[in-house]
Amino acid sequence: MKIKIVRPTEATPLQQLFAAPPEPDEEAEFKGLMFVEELLTLMKEQGINRTQLAERMGVGSPRVTAMLNGSSNFKLETLIRAGRAVGATLEQALVPAGMQGRWVIHRDDEIHAVFRAKREPKTPAPSDFLLETDEIAADDNADAA
């Protein structure tokens, strides 16, 4: 039997409610809960329970419970502690309006060398004002005089 799927040409009042852009506090809660989802996934992969997470973070279990159920406003430090507790680092990005951001989490060896970010060691450029040893001694004597 076919199920009737309603695709109205005009949004219903309920659909308009859900289509409205989230307010900043809504978006903050959404981002926080998304972080919790990622954290829980890593905890599950590593076999870490909430008590162990709290120990690794150096906080009490009630703090972790409040974090997981979204009843606390996250401090960045808390997010970083939680990430480190599961061996992860917190990354962030501001995405300008009209653009989209995508994260790709990968190991270095999973990316072809052509596309890897270049990390060349920085060597100081020679300075035009670098004095040789003899010149330093002559300069010191001039100052003394």
Place this chain on the structure above:
Amino acid sequence: MVSLRIGDDDRISRFLTELENQNRPAFKQLKTAMRIVSEDRHYQNEYKFKNLSGGLYEIKTNLGVRVYAFLDDHENSLQQLVIASSGGGKGKSQSSDIAEARAIRLRYLQLREKQHVVPTLNLLPDENKDRKAN
């Protein structure tokens, strides 16, 4: 994610619309929780999305308000998460809310087997604009 209307009974749409008018903080929390489930399909956090067994799921907030849903994974369906009923209201117990949701799910499944009566699934807007049928 869709909301369920059986005949003239569109309780979940009515509930959400009234909630937005009467308790906007609770509505925003519920909308956020539903958004996480529907857009990003994340279900790890049992504080927000709980498997009640028997095919029923609970999407909930810190303010006591919640909705109940079930997965329609019928071979002819779009693999929807169907929002069936609400809970957390005054004068009602959670056990009666869950019992009501289970009854709605059962009725939906029974109706699906009949030829002349069809329940209506209202797509929530985020899925409506980018919907791809299975």
